[in-house]
Amino acid sequence: MFKYFPHTKADVESMLKTLNISSIDELFKDVPESVIFNSDYDVPSYLSETELRNHFAELSKKNQELTLFSGLGIYDHYQPAVIDALTSRQEFMTSYTPYQPEISQGTLQYIFEYQSMIQTLTGLEVSNASMYDGATSAAEACFMACGVTRRNKMLISSTLNPNTINTIKTYLNFKGIEYDFINENQGEIDIEDLKQKLDKDIAGVIVQNPNFYGIIEDYSNFSELIKTNKSMFIISADISTLGVLKSPKEDGADIACGDCQSLGMPTAFGGPTLGYLATEKAYVRKMPGRICGYTHDLEGRRAFVLTLQAREQHIRRSKANSNICSNQSLMALYVTVYLSLMGRNGLKEVNNLSYQGAHYLYDQLIKTGKFSDPFNKPFLKEFTLLTNISKDTMQTALLENGIFGGVNLDIFGDKYEGLVNFSVTEKRTKNEIDNLVKVLEGLS
Amino acid sequence: MINYNKMIFELSNEGRVGYSLPRSSFNNYNIDDLNDNLKRKSELLLPEVSELDVLRHFTNISNKNFGVENGFYPLGSCTMKYNPKINEEMASNKAFRNLHPLQPISTVQGALEVYYNLQKYLSEISGLYEFSLNPFAGAHGELVGLMVIKAYHQDRGDFKRNKIIIPDSAHGTNPASTVVCGMEVIEIKSNDKGRVDLESLKAVLSDDIAGMMLTNPNTLGIFENDICEITKLVHDAGGLMYYDGANLNALLGKVRPGDMGFDVMHINLHKTFSTPHGGGGPGSGPVGVTEILSKYLPNPRVKKLDDYFYVENSGEALGQISAYFGNYLVALRAYTYIRTLGKENLKMVGRYATLNANYISKALKTAYDLPIPGYCMHEVVFNGLNNKDTDVKTLDIAKRLLDYGMHAPTIYFPLLFPQAIMIEPTETETKETIDEFINVMHKIAIESKEHPEILKQAPTKTPIRRTDEVFAAKMMIFSYKDYLEYINNRG
Numbered sequence: 001m002f003k004y005f006p007h008t009k010a011d012v013e014s015m016l017k018t019l020n021i022s023s024i025d026e027l028f029k030d031v032p033e034s035v036i037f038n039s040d041y042d043v044p045s046y047l048s049e050t051e052l053r054n055h056f057a058e059l060s061k062k063n064q065e066l067t068l069f070s071g072l073g074i075y076d077h078y079q080p081a082v083i084d085a086l087t088s089r090q091e092f093m094t095s096y097t098p099y100q101p102e103i104s105q106g107t108l109q110y111i112f113e114y115q116s117m118i119q120t121l122t123g124l125e126v127s128n129a130s131m132y133d134g135a136t137s138a139a140e141a142c143f144m145a146c147g148v149t150r151r152n153k154m155l156i157s158s159t160l161n162p163n164t165i166n167t168i169k170t171y172l173n174f175k176g177i178e179y180d181f182i183n184e185n186q187g188e189i190d191i192e193d194l195k196q197k198l199d200k201d202i203a204g205v206i207v208q209n210p211n212f213y214g215i216i217e218d219y220s221n222f223s224e225l226i227k228t229n230k231s232m233f234i235i236s237a238d239i240s241t242l243g244v245l246k247s248p249k250e251d252g253a254d255i256a257c258g259d260c261q262s263l264g265m266p267t268a269f270g271g272p273t274l275g276y277l278a279t280e281k282a283y284v285r286k287m288p289g290r291i292c293g294y295t296h297d298l299e300g301r302r303a304f305v306l307t308l309q310a311r312e313q314h315i316r317r318s319k320a321n322s323n324i325c326s327n328q329s330l331m332a333l334y335v336t337v338y339l340s341l342m343g344r345n346g347l348k349e350v351n352n353l354s355y356q357g358a359h360y361l362y363d364q365l366i367k368t369g370k371f372s373d374p375f376n377k378p379f380l381k382e383f384t385l386l387t388n389i390s391k392d393t394m395q396t397a398l399l400e401n402g403i404f405g406g407v408n409l410d411i412f413g414d415k416y417e418g419l420v421n422f423s424v425t426e427k428r429t430k431n432e433i434d435n436l437v438k439v440l441e442g443l444s
Numbered sequence: 445m446i447n448y449n450k451m452i453f454e455l456s457n458e459g460r461v462g463y464s465l466p467r468s469s470f471n472n473y474n475i476d477d478l479n480d481n482l483k484r485k486s487e488l489l490l491p492e493v494s495e496l497d498v499l500r501h502f503t504n505i506s507n508k509n510f511g512v513e514n515g516f517y518p519l520g521s522c523t524m525k526y527n528p529k530i531n532e533e534m535a536s537n538k539a540f541r542n543l544h545p546l547q548p549i550s551t552v553q554g555a556l557e558v559y560y561n562l563q564k565y566l567s568e569i570s571g572l573y574e575f576s577l578n579p580f581a582g583a584h585g586e587l588v589g590l591m592v593i594k595a596y597h598q599d600r601g602d603f604k605r606n607k608i609i610i611p612d613s614a615h616g617t618n619p620a621s622t623v624v625c626g627m628e629v630i631e632i633k634s635n636d637k638g639r640v641d642l643e644s645l646k647a648v649l650s651d652d653i654a655g656m657m658l659t660n661p662n663t664l665g666i667f668e669n670d671i672c673e674i675t676k677l678v679h680d681a682g683g684l685m686y687y688d689g690a691n692l693n694a695l696l697g698k699v700r701p702g703d704m705g706f707d708v709m710h711i712n713l714h715k716t717f718s719t720p721h722g723g724g725g726p727g728s729g730p731v732g733v734t735e736i737l738s739k740y741l742p743n744p745r746v747k748k749l750d751d752y753f754y755v756e757n758s759g760e761a762l763g764q765i766s767a768y769f770g771n772y773l774v775a776l777r778a779y780t781y782i783r784t785l786g787k788e789n790l791k792m793v794g795r796y797a798t799l800n801a802n803y804i805s806k807a808l809k810t811a812y813d814l815p816i817p818g819y820c821m822h823e824v825v826f827n828g829l830n831n832k833d834t835d836v837k838t839l840d841i842a843k844r845l846l847d848y849g850m851h852a853p854t855i856y857f858p859l860l861f862p863q864a865i866m867i868e869p870t871e872t873e874t875k876e877t878i879d880e881f882i883n884v885m886h887k888i889a890i891e892s893k894e895h896p897e898i899l900k901q902a903p904t905k906t907p908i909r910r911t912d913e914v915f916a917a918k919m920m921i922f923s924y925k926d927y928l929e930y931i932n933n934r935g
Contacts, residue, residue: 046786060539062554106509170763270545270768313620330722341462
């Protein structure tokens with residue numbers, strides 16, 4: 001007997017008798033003999049629960065938990081204890097997609113509340129129920145722009161996170177959509193280059209804020225240019241920063257996308273996180289993914305349901321705008337609980353504390369004389385500096401002190417050579433920052 | 445508190461807080477110093493509530509949900525098996541949970557070992573060469589698998605192959621993924637046994653076929669017994685075979701997709717490998733391929749040299765399809781599941797799942813219309829009641845089951861049968877639970893004759909009753925802001 005298989009020998013015998021067969025294997029008579037797998041898998045033997053815990057204790061020793069000064073899309077923000085307590089409730093965690101609204105109001109209601117929160121943060125009219133991550137939501141936003149405009153070329157800002165760029169490229173390449181890049185100048189998009197490249201083939205323009213370098217770009221003048229060209233303006237934004245920074249709507253965006261990892265999720269070696277996607281109602285029929293809407297039941301009680309499903313793959317099949325089915329629903333609960341706890345004041349405070357720590361660290365690093373700022377542009381919680389310290393020296397010294405930071409951007413390509421990224425959240429104390437500076441000061 | 449009826453926004457009281465943040469140490473700096481044209485001007489519509497408010501609110505709404513621990517969940521094609529607690533405990537381990545994906549590889553050897561070994565186990569279980577765990581979900585896996593197929597043909601300079609054959613019984617994601625991958629769908633009809641019709645298949649094979657997507661057992665829960673012939677036909681025509689792993693649970697321990705001739709596949713870890721569905725995700729959809737295709741798997745890739753694990757970004761890969769390693773902590777749960785079962789128990793999964801489905805099939809066919817006779821695999825599809833002289837539809841049967849404290853099966857899929865009811869019991873249910881389900885289904889069949897109005901009214905014992913979906917689609921109230929506007933306009 002095994003704990004996940006409840007049938008006793010007597011149960012199996014009685015069921016076989018009902019079926020008039022003598023062994024379970026007879027049920028597989030449609031399977032050609034030549035493809036029956038008759039041996040054991042070459043995987044390890046089972047582990048008891050205690051053995052499994054010991055095994056993970058051993059594996060854990062091969063990982064190193066570090067004080068994180070790294071960002072670039074995944075941030076070490078504070079996670080209130082309430083989040084784990086609620087997201088681990090089996091009613092939320094083990095249930096299926098809420099196709100039966102009568103017994104899924106818990107899931108549907110938090111999705112509605114999640115959509116409401118994304119709506120207010122982005123300023124746009126409608127959020128879907130979630131996408132996989134920030135990179136894939138950006139790629140789907142590009143598909144959407146092509147769907148709405150019936151054009152087939154995207155303009156991609158060079159100041160996007162390279163992970164996002166690479167994911168967009170893969171999606172567009174395979175779908176057969178063209179793209180070009182808008183040049184950067186001093187860490188920001190070159191608006192003159194954008195003007196030059198905007199033509200009647202351009203379905204959309206995608207930019208990021210704060211951008212890959214951590215710079216808060218001013219996109220005030222973009223939307224008019226892009227709208228005049230009848231293209232869609234897409235802003236990929238770190239959702240947490242929208243508590244203080246100009247919303248995509250205020251910047252004139254038609255679509256907002258990005259990652260929600262910064263709202264209460266662990267770094268989790270990169271996943272699961274959640275991608276958000278929001279737009280105006282005029283474009284909702286081209287929007288991918290599930291959408292939850294408000295309604296009532298037979299007795300007039302408030303109710304929530306999945307709606308506008310005719311857009312989706314299970315109805316439209318090859319005519320659907322996207323193939324997304326499962327999304328990251330439980331992570332939307334993380335977001336909803338986090339934002340419920342923080343409210344607008346908490347979110348502003350998180351951003352201010354991160355801003356303060358980041359600017360303090362920035363000033364201290366510049367003071368060491370070993371780092372310089374190639375851009376001198378406004379930033380919030382992360383920034384990019386130029387250094388002559390060799391990356392191996394820096395990494396080794398920091399690791400010896402249990403710190404990960406000063407991420408070398410050259411892993412993303414040659415154009416970033418010599419650049420390092422630092423990110424500071426509200427979790428980093430003055431001691432931790434001073435300690436980081438002390439280690440770096442001593443290096444050459 | 446099943447009548448709890450508030451939105452979190454309605455609990456808000458200005459000035460209340462639900463957080464505690466560190467005190468500021470750097471008062472020389474302030475975010476208000478940012479230039480005004482970078483700052484948000486519009487107000488945020490977020491609640492201001494206490495910590496206990498938040499706990500009560502979400503606990504109360506959770507009580508309106510039905511999870512696997514509430515009761516039987518026979519949703520066909522979804523494999524709603526038990527989600528073990530030990531998986532969750534392992535995934536909450538801080539030594540994994542607090543890793544940054546860009547950390548130096550010397551500091552994440554344990555995490556990479558789990559990734560690498562899980563992909564090895566999945567390769568062995570599937571009879572394929574290598575897996576990428578990066579795809580986030582089943583549909584994402586399909587897209588990535590099709591990208592592999594396209595990359596393979598294009599790499600050989602064969603740009604003409606742009607069509608994917610898909611049976612009409614397939615999951616809706618199959619044709620949708622094909623189109624998103626920039627290829628065309630050729631749909632072929634099933635034969636009267638619900639299987640791929642070989643003549644229809646032969647008729648569409650040509651030198652513009654990139655491959656074929658197939659679920660086996662198919663969405664009717666029937667094994668494609670001509671599978672060897674099918675894969676040979678497609679291969680001989682120069683195409684590749686894609687295995688949609690949505691129904692892999694039936695075959696666990698019994699048949700390997702690679703041995704049937706499949707070249708590419710995805711696995712839904714949230715089905716076959718027991719990770720929770722989360723109300724619609726996060727799932728995980730690893731993609732496996734044969735040796736010749738392995739170079740196309742997406743970046744980043746986890747490799748091993750002696751006992752050292754490292755991360756590689758290959759120029760031959762099809763590119764990136766995610767920022768990092770997909771839904772890593774979901775994969776870690778699946779790893780835990782495989783280590784818990786071990787080779788001894790993994791081989792029993794498909795057998796028990798298939799036994800349970802056939803037991804239900806036999807017990808219910810006296811009352812429900814079984815369109816395809818014979819043995820099924822892990823799930824069974826009925827086409828409504830045997831009694832066709834009734835107004836009672838599959839929807840009514842499904843809703844009535846909710847009143848009996850069970851989740852409804854999948855309904856109106858596959859599309860081949862107008863009143864489809866698709867039942868998948870999984871291997872983790874007791875005989876008592878299955879017998880109770882059978883009894884309830886028979887009771888409902890009797891009710892459909894004696895008191896059809898009960899079924900038409902059902903459910904009546906759930907937190908809410910049937911909903912007005914037309915209103916939702918027409919009013920398009922998608923946020924609390926929309927809701928407030930609706931209330932104000934209504935007066």
